[in-house]
Amino acid sequence: xxxxxxxxxxxxxxxxxxxxxxxxxxxxxxxxxxxxxxxxxxxxxxxxxxxxxxxxxxxxxxxxxxxxxxxxxxxxxxxxxxxxxxxxxxxxxxxxxxxxxxxxxxxxxxxxxxxxxxxxxxxxxxxxxxxxxxxxxxxxxxxxxxxxxxxxxxxxxxxx
Amino acid sequence: xxxxxxxxxxxxxxxxxxxxxxxxxxxxxxxxxxxxxxxxxxxxxxxxxxxxxxxxxxxxxxxxxxxxxxxxxxxxxxxxxxxxxxxxxxxxxxxxxxxxxxxxxxxxxxxxxxxxxxxxxxxxxxxxxxxxxxxxxxxxxxxxxxxxxxxxxxxxxxxxxxxxxxxxxxxxxxxxxxxxxxxxxxxxxxxxxxxxxxxxxxxxxxxxxxxxxxxxxxxxxxxxxxxxxxxxxxxxxxxxxxxxxxxxxxxxxxxxxxxxxxxxxxxxxxxxxxxxxxxxxxxxxxxxxxxxxxxxxxxxxxxxxxxxxxxxxxxxxxxxxxxxxxxxxxxxxxxxxxxxxxxxxxxxxxxxxxxxxxxxxxxxxxxxxxxxxxxxxxxxxxxxxxxxxxxx
Numbered sequence: 001x002x003x004x005x006x007x008x009x010x011x012x013x014x015x016x017x018x019x020x021x022x023x024x025x026x027x028x029x030x031x032x033x034x035x036x037x038x039x040x041x042x043x044x045x046x047x048x049x050x051x052x053x054x055x056x057x058x059x060x061x062x063x064x065x066x067x068x069x070x071x072x073x074x075x076x077x078x079x080x081x082x083x084x085x086x087x088x089x090x091x092x093x094x095x096x097x098x099x100x101x102x103x104x105x106x107x108x109x110x111x112x113x114x115x116x117x118x119x120x121x122x123x124x125x126x127x128x129x130x131x132x133x134x135x136x137x138x139x140x141x142x143x144x145x146x147x148x149x150x151x152x153x154x155x156x157x158x159x160x
Numbered sequence: 161x162x163x164x165x166x167x168x169x170x171x172x173x174x175x176x177x178x179x180x181x182x183x184x185x186x187x188x189x190x191x192x193x194x195x196x197x198x199x200x201x202x203x204x205x206x207x208x209x210x211x212x213x214x215x216x217x218x219x220x221x222x223x224x225x226x227x228x229x230x231x232x233x234x235x236x237x238x239x240x241x242x243x244x245x246x247x248x249x250x251x252x253x254x255x256x257x258x259x260x261x262x263x264x265x266x267x268x269x270x271x272x273x274x275x276x277x278x279x280x281x282x283x284x285x286x287x288x289x290x291x292x293x294x295x296x297x298x299x300x301x302x303x304x305x306x307x308x309x310x311x312x313x314x315x316x317x318x319x320x321x322x323x324x325x326x327x328x329x330x331x332x333x334x335x336x337x338x339x340x341x342x343x344x345x346x347x348x349x350x351x352x353x354x355x356x357x358x359x360x361x362x363x364x365x366x367x368x369x370x371x372x373x374x375x376x377x378x379x380x381x382x383x384x385x386x387x388x389x390x391x392x393x394x395x396x397x398x399x400x401x402x403x404x405x406x407x408x409x410x411x412x413x414x415x416x417x418x419x420x421x422x423x424x425x426x427x428x429x430x431x432x433x434x435x436x437x438x439x440x441x442x443x444x445x446x447x448x449x450x451x452x453x454x455x456x457x458x459x460x461x462x463x464x465x466x467x468x469x470x471x472x473x474x475x476x477x478x479x480x481x482x483x484x485x486x487x488x489x490x491x492x493x494x495x496x497x498x499x500x501x502x503x504x505x506x507x508x509x510x511x512x513x514x515x516x517x518x519x520x521x522x523x524x525x526x527x528x529x530x531x532x533x534x535x536x537x538x539x540x541x542x543x544x545x546x547x548x549x550x551x552x
Contacts, residue, residue, distance in 0.1 A: 093335050095205035101294045112291055121336040145287040147530045151448065151514065154548045159450035159458075 076100050082135035085128050093120065099140065106137035193372045196224045202293045206230035206335055206343075207372065211298035213545065214447035216463070219500060220273060221301040222365060228372045229278050229299060231407065232343025235331035235392050240376045245313075245360065249327075249397035253318030260376060263360065266316070267308035272357050273497035274382030275302045275465045276389055279413050279434050282541025285531045288423045290538025297442060297545060302463065302498040305380045307361030310396070311354040319398055326353045327403030328379050328390030345405025346387050346413065347397075352435070357382055357496050360393065382496030383467040385434050385539075387413055408433075415535040422534040436467030439527055440542040441474065441501070441519040448547035454510050458549065461502040464489065466521035473520040474501040478513050478549075481529050487517070507551045516546040 065072065065087075070079045075087055075096035090099055104112065110133055116122035125132060189201055189209060196215055202208045207230045215225040240260055248255040258266070278299035283290050310326075327347035334341035352358060359380045362369060369375045374391030381388040387407065397403065407413060410428035417432045441464035452458055464471040474487040487503040507513060520526040527544045 093205075095203050097201070097203045098205075098293075101202060102291055103289045104291065105288075108291070121338055121341070142287075142289050145285065145289075147287070148543065149285065151546065151548045154449045156449045156451055156550065157447075159446055159452050 078139045080135055080139055082131040085131045086135050089125060089128060089132060093122070099136070103140055103142040104136070105142060106133055109133050109136045109140075193228065193370070194224055199225070200296075200298065202295065206232055208293045210295055211301075212447075213297050213442050213444055213462075213547070215444075216298065216300070216442060217444035217461070219463075220365060221303045223303075223370045223373070226301045226303060226370075226373065227278065227295075227299045229293070229386060230332070230343075230372070230391075231387075232332040232334050233337075234371060235333070238331075238376060243376055243394065245377060245393060246329075246395045247313065247317045247398065248395065250400040251320040251323035251398040253320065256317045258313070260362065263308055263313070263377075264362065267312045269306060269308055270356070270359065271304055271306040271363075272359065272382065272494050273302055273304045273492075274357060274359075274380050275300065275437075275496055275498045276380070276382060276386045277301075277437050277440070277465070279385035279387060279437070279539045280537070282531075282543065283538035285541055285543065286422075286534055286538040287531070288534075290536065292538060299386070300440075300442070300465075302465070303364050304366070305359055305361040305378075306363035306366070307359035307378075307380070309356060310358045310360055310379070311356070313360060313396075314353070314398065317398075320400075322400040323350050323398050324401055325349050325399045325403045327397045327399055327405045327408070328393055329395030329397065329405070330374075330390050331392040331394050342406045344387060344390070344407045345403070346390065346408055347399075347403040347405065348381050348384060348388050349402075349435075352381055352384065352388075357494070383436055383465075385413055385437060402433075411537050413539070414537070415533075415539055419533050420535070424534075426536050434539055436469070437465075438532075438540055438542040439466035439469070439471060439519050439521040439525055440464070440545075441471070441517050441527065442545050443515060443517050443547050446547065446549075450547070451550040451552055452507075454507065454551050458505040458507070458515075459502065460487075460505060460515060460517075460547075461500065462517060462545075463498040463500055464517075464519035465498040466519065468496070469521040469523060470495075471499050471519045472522050473526075474499075475518045475520075476503050476505065477516045477518070478505060478507065480514065481516060484518065507549075510551050513549045513551065514546045515549055516544045518544050 064074065067079050072079060072083055072087065075091055077083055077086060077096055077100065189195060189207060190197060198212055198215055200210050200212065202210060207228050209228040211225050211227055218225065243260050244257045245263060246255065246257040278295060280292055281295045281299035282297065283292055284294040284296050325347055327345055329345055332343050334343045361378050361380045362376060364370060364373060369378050374393065377393040379390040379393050410431040413434050414431035415434055416426045417430050420426055441462055443460055443462040445461045460476065464474050470492060471489065474489040475484040476487055477484050487501040490500045492499045505515065518527050527542050529544050531541055531543050
C-alpha cells in the first residue's frame with residue numbers, strides 16, 4: 001500500500017470517528033434540551049394526575065409579579081413599599097413562607113438578618129436593609145396571643 | 161429568563177409566549193412525597209410540612225402522614241451501591257467505612273417503633289412569637305424503623321475511653337448551595353448513642369426509608385428532638401468533646417438553663433442542649449369540630465409519649481381542667497414508642513365544649529394546660545391538646 005493510500009485511509013478513519021463523536025454529542029444535546037424543558041419527562045408519562053399538577057403550577061410569564069387583593073401572588077408577600085426589594089433579597093435562598101409565617105418586631109427582624117449574615121451566607125444589604133426591615137416590621141409584626149389562644153377556624157361537621 | 165435557569169434556552173424563540181419552562185416551576189410536594197392532601201406546607205425551600213392531629217390517628221405513622229422537616233436540600237441521584245457510612249472522629253481506634261450491604265449483613269437487625277418529634281413542635285403558640293417554622297401540633301410521628309444498632313457498629317470500629325459525643329454527617333446540601341457548609345450536623349451524647357433503640361435504619365414501616373425521611377440511611381434517636389435523627393446519613397464522628405457541627409451551637413435546639421420571662425434576651429452561654437423531649441399527647445380522633453347529639457357518647461382516642469420516659473396516666477377534661485377523668489392507656493410496644501389511649505365521654509347538657517387531654521409521665525410530671533416556659537427559639541411546647549365539640 002502506497003504512503004498516499006495509507007494516509008487517505010487514516011484520514012477516512014479520523015473522519016468517520018469525528019462523525020460518530022458529533023452524532024453522540026448531538027444526541028446528548030437533544031436529550032439535555034429535552035430534560036431542561038421537561039425534567040419530569042412528562043411526555044412519556046401517562047399519569048394524568050402528574051400532568052394536571054404541572055399545568056396547575058404554570059404561572060404565565062406576564063403574571064410573574066402579579067398582585068391580587070394586595071398579595072404578591074408568586075410569593076404571598078403583602079403589597080407595600082419595599083415589596084420587590086424584599087422579594088429580590090429574601091427569596092433567593094429560602095422560601096417566602098419562611099418570612100410570611102413569622103411575626104417579629106423591627107429589632108428582631110434586624111437580629112434575624114444578622115444571624116443569616118453570620119451563619120447563612122446572606123450578603124450585605126446596604127441601603128436596602130432599612131427598606132426591608134421597615135416593610136417586615138410593619139407588615140409582619142407580632143400580635144399578642146396571651147398564654148393560650150382560643151380555638152379558631154373550627155370546621156364543624158356532624159359526627160354520627 | 162435564561163439567567164434564572166443558568167443556561168441559554170435553545171429554541172427559546174420558538175417557545176410559546178406566556179409559557180414558563182418547567183425548570184422554573186415548583187414541584188408539587190404532595191406528589192413528590194406521596195402525602196395526604198390535608199398535610200400542611202409551612203415552608204417549601206427547604207421543605208417543612210406538618211400533619212394535622214386527626215391525620216396522626218394511625219398506631220404506626222405511615223409516610224403520607226409523617227411530618228417533613230428539612231434544613232437543607234436533599235441529595236439527588238443516589239447510587240446505593242456506592243453509599244457508605246464512615247465512622248471517624250477523635251475517639252475512634254481507626255476510621256472505618258461500611259457499604260450498605262456490609263451494614264445489613266455484618267450486624268444483627270432490629271425493628272422498633274420510635275417517636276420522633278421536632279423540638280419546635282408547637283412553636284406557633286409562643287408569645288412573643290419565636291422565629292422559625294411555625295409548627296402547630298403535627299411535627300411528631302411514630303413509625304416502625306428497621307436497622308442495625310449504632311452501638312454494634314461503634315463496637316466493631318472500636319471506641320476510645322475519651323468518647324463523649326457522636327455527631328452525624330449527611331449527603332444533603334446547604335440551601336445556599338455552598339458545598340463547604342453542612343445544613344445540619346447534630347448528635348447525641350454517648351449514653352444515648354449506645355442505647356439499644358438507637359438505630360442506623362434503612363427501613364421505615366418495612367420498606368426503604370422514603371426519600372424525604374433520609375433514604376437510604378437514617379440515624380434514629382427516638383424520644384429526642386428529631387434533629388438528632390440525621391437523614392441521608394453517610395458519616396458519624398465519635399468526638400472527645402460535645403459535637404460542634406452545624407446547628408449544635410447556641411441558640412439552635414437549646415433552651416435557657418434557668419427559666420426566663422417571655423421575651424427576655426438570653427445569652428448563648430446561658431442556653432443548654434435539649435435532650436429527652438417532654439411528656440405530651442394528642443387527641444387524634446375525632447377531628448376537632450365534631451357535632452354530636454345530646455345523650456350520645458363521644459369516643460376519643462389518641463397517643464401519648466414522654467421522650468425517654470413512659471406515660472403512666474392519661475386524663476381528659478370537658479370543663480377546662482376543673483375536673484379530670486381517666487382514659488384507658490396502653491403500654492408502649494417498645495421503649496420510646498408512643499402509647500395509645502381512649503375514653504368514652506358523656507356530655508351533661510347541650511353547648512360548646514373543648515375536650516382537653518393530659519398525659520403524666522412516670523416521674524409524675526404532667527402536661528401544662530398553658531403554654532409552658534417561654535424560650536427564645538420556641539421549643540418544647542407540650543401544652544395540652546384540645547378539640548372543639550358541639551352537643552346539640
